[in-house]
Amino acid sequence: MLLSRRTFLSTATAAAATPILGAAALPQTTIRLSYASAPARGLYQSLAQRFMETRPDIRVVLDSPAVDYDGLVQQTLRQNITKQLPDISHQGLNQIRPLADRGIAVPLDRFIAGDPAWNTIGVPQAVTSFASYGGKTCALPFAISVPVLFYNMDLVKQAGGDPDNLPDDWDGVIALGRKINALGEGTGGLYVEYTNNGWSFQTLVGAFGGRMMSEDETRITFDGPAGLQALQLLQRLGKEGQPALNTEQARQAFRAGKLGILFTASSLLTGFQQSAAGNFRLKVGSLPVSSTADRLPAGGNGIVMLTDDPDRQKACWDYIKFAVGPAGQTIMVEATGYVPVNLAAISDPAGLGRFFDAHPEHRIASQRIAMMTGWFSFPGENNSRIIKAIEDHCYLVVSQKQDPAAALSSLGKDVDALLPH
Template identity: 30%
Template sequence: MKLHLSTGARLTAVAGVLGLTAACGGTSGAAETGGPVTISFLSYNYGTPDLGGQGTQQLIDAFQREHPDIRIKPQGVATKDVLTKLRTDTAAGSPPDVAQIGWSKMAEAATSLPLVPVQDIPPAGAWSSHVAGISPAIMKAVERDGKVWAMPYTMSVPVLYVNADLFKKAGLDPAKPPETVEDVKSAALKIKAKGAEGVYFDVANAGKSDFLTQSVIASNGGALVGSDGSVTLDQPDAVRALSAMSDLTKSGAQPSVSTDDATAAFAAGRLGMLVTSTALLTSLEKAAAGKFELRTGAFPGFAGKPARPTYSGAGLAVLAKDERHRQAAWEFIRFLSSEQGYTIITSTIGYLPLRRSIVGDDRYLGPYFAKNQLLKPSLEKLETVAPYSSFPGKRANEAVIVLQDQAVEPIVFRGADPARTLSAAADKIRALVQR
């Protein structure tokens, strides 16, 4: 799939959206219940100099133009510090009204913070009407105890980014990207033989998220957590999945470098394939322009088994303490997850549009997708996305960090024995989640 979309085209599409009347309808209830109201919004994208920060500001500006009676007071915080900040603010009696919480941290947030399930805030009819256009598979995937606690906001699945120029140089066809880990290894070694690095699976990413780890393990038939809630990351299918990642490094197909270094290498045209989040698409498009042809492929599975990628990104959770602020929070969340909201999120930041109807609609993302096919492989996976698997208990996020730092990184990049290392990590995680 070829790269065509210009920055100007993206901005034109967004500008058209900002001129539309809100699809969710009307003015907010805040103006009808006592005048203007200000709600606080904690976001790990807000205030950053990258596309995430720029897109978040666009969303806030667009919302406030359509809802002048609701003011947004945003606050930025690093991804890794979200839970700590929320705990501190809650203990001080001043939690934010709305918080952007990464999916890998959502289970712990739901059990340790006073979240108000977003599904319970609007009337049942209003809720059903709003989520009707979002994939039922996505809504089911984010349920907890049969209820949606946080609205899907920024969501991505892992994708295979391809440098078509390096593929051609190695005698490979970029129109037919490898579909299995085994084929990825073969292609990567051919690319390396021509002087570039082959592939990089972002399983040990700097954000301490395990979405790619889960995707690799699930695609080999394994799981971090069993259906009964037991920790199963040291079972044979999981061991074999991470052994394959380790083999990529040992064979020379994959460089033993950090996420940032690998992303920089791909952006500079020195890495043939990068397996990571679709959230990087827009920045990689800009980096590739004038240097090499960027293409994408679906997340690679294992031979004879279906690929089962899960999602990354974040949900919007409500911690507002009174009904007036909760209703205003719902209006904000409803806008962010509307046709206009997802159009800005996709065209500006690069996350997937969770409303499929807007993909071909000229009022929204029609012009974007008419010129840009790079998200198509990932869009097709949204209907079958595997639910994010959370460790149980109030220390779920701590368990994820143990997994990533004490198992995934040593196995994949430092040659640690997969079976022994996963066994040791699993024992530590069992001790954590049973406390």
Template identity: 30%
Template sequence: MIRSTLSAAFLAALFTQAVQANEAVTIEFAYPYSAAFDVTFEAILPKFKEKHPDIEIKLRSSYESYEAGTNTVLREAISGNLPDVSMQGLNRQRILVEKGIARSLEPFISKEADFETDGYHNAMLKLSTFDDGVYGLPFAVSLPVGYYNMDALEAAGVTELPKTWEEMIGTCQKLAQAGSKNPVYWDWAITGNWFLQSLMWTQGKPTVEGGRLTLDSPEALTALETVKAIVDGCEMKNLSPNEAIASFSAGELPMLFTSTSSVGRIERAKADFAFSTGKFPGIDGAPKGLPAGGNAAMLTSASDDPEVLEAAWAWLTYITSGEGAAEVAKTTGYMPPNKAANEVILADFYSQNPNKRTAVDQLPLLSDWQAYPGANGLAITQVIYDGLEMIVTGEADDMEELQQELVEQVNDLLPNG
């Protein structure tokens, strides 16, 4: 009787261990911009599940923007409700590293014998490297491009895509003469002051130097004057980015300047017109640089369970690896940060999809999408956003005066005043 009881208990323990061994490890994951990335993860999840049937990926509500994603994670760190993996804008990683929320990936990378040869671009890894440690793996990288309704341009007598903003304003005026009521939208409201930084890098000038903003520079004044010239010269309406994409897709907006990330979305939704992308115009000739947009996957898990952390690492590396990253290019307009995706899996893809190749051709211009220093980085972003909105709505007319106002407000928010 004792033997049979012990045998039963032993068998029960074995059964319990077997059940636990077969239980899936659940990873919670959050990403931004559902309109852009829902279709991407719909393609990635089944493939990941085939390779890792013991890992469940629980999707959290998507972040509305990169700023919203950062704010959400900062709140979740306080409430103890962090996701295991979080997608963060390339310019929003530093604050999560400085606050100890993002975990270093070096302990995981050190266990991967072939990690350095697995296809990751060193230039891309540098976007997520802080104090000589990698804290994120870039997932989707973008550059600004022009979107053109070629039928509308042809009807207006336009035979060449504009290479400078002055040429673009001239194109606007031809489109207006041909009947266009809103010839262009220049995406001033895009996340992280990305387009203002684009105008700065176009001139070869970073927005942040030596821990301070360069808003008091001649290049910054030129950037503000260029925004005003576009708004006034094209009589640009103040749309939201989503409204502009919808208007372009419907054939109502002939030109749109925004991130390459929306190419896939527009190709799926556009009306019957010839659509082409073109390189981002410069101020005086070709741009000298452009900021890298996009996001990185960061390990933000608060768990100490090795199984959870290994599962999170498996998910994080899969979505940024060759196979996972290839889906980014196929479903959006972002560029994979992975050589295996670009050079092997997508060898023929870009020749067959030239609208998605435009940004790839601009990769030599890749520059930092800069974070603003100190704990008030998000507040500084809002100050600059408000200043740009004043130009677009016509509230600000004198760019030197606006520049001075922005410099004063931003200086008050910097760590050392």
């Protein structure tokens, strides 16, 4: 999503940035950081503040938040043209590749190789690979979002569902949603997000055993059986009465206790818990998959270094290490429903281990880490246009305006035309 000229100018300039004050002494190095979106402001303010408490020689200044990950990468590409890039940025994991392909993202391999402390931080190579392209580490994942189902257990119980035996397949989930929908009084049963920067469609394709492109990226593969099953599911949801809401409206309905089941990202957990407190009981369920061998795209964001100034690069690297280390990951998890990228932090009984014991709903998403893979980004310069095409076709299917097979064929041709040949 492109930002307006006024929003872009206010976001892109350092004068519009929001300073996070550190120690009383003036820091030696200032780094500017960008992120999305506005609801995440508190997280990044807390992260910057805690980092500066450990490093009073570094000052972190936050840009005004972009609307979403697509808006952030578009903003960053414009800032590169106008020479107003921030020093570091929390980019959506599917939007790092455009920055890497254009040489905007600074590879982090030499910082990793030259830092003796890196191997003790606790971020596994399997997670690091989520932000690697062309054999280079172009970013480090900071927060992983896992696909989950959120349940309003009060509505589940009213509809005759078993709170202790939630369905584990789509037939059961849809049947339960139908019962909740029958309660009436403005209550919706089930809503499966289908617009989320292409993440939802990619997730469903993965949950049916497919992938977006061949491993060598010479051809699309989502136009096979898995892609058809994904669109058939969306068509079925539309026929079953999925509420005619957009993504944010569906989330708001769930917060208000007017929606029984919502498929979305685990990162919304803390916010949903706050809304549910005193109003309804919330439970997290796993997304149905066809096999434990399926691979689901890791939503969330990674930290990209953008500056070529040596002093600011050193400061940025120190911020990155803090953010993906145990302290930064603990701050992130306690503020959100994101899954941590730091396995050492997860197993620390004095850190996140204790947090997960006290908050078992947060542990549900972390149990799917072994199934996660990179959030696929299409090669070439049209990744954002491809995402838009995917979401447009998903809408046509959900709204019963296009047959799944016809939509898949049309989508395949549209995406292929946007890929480099």
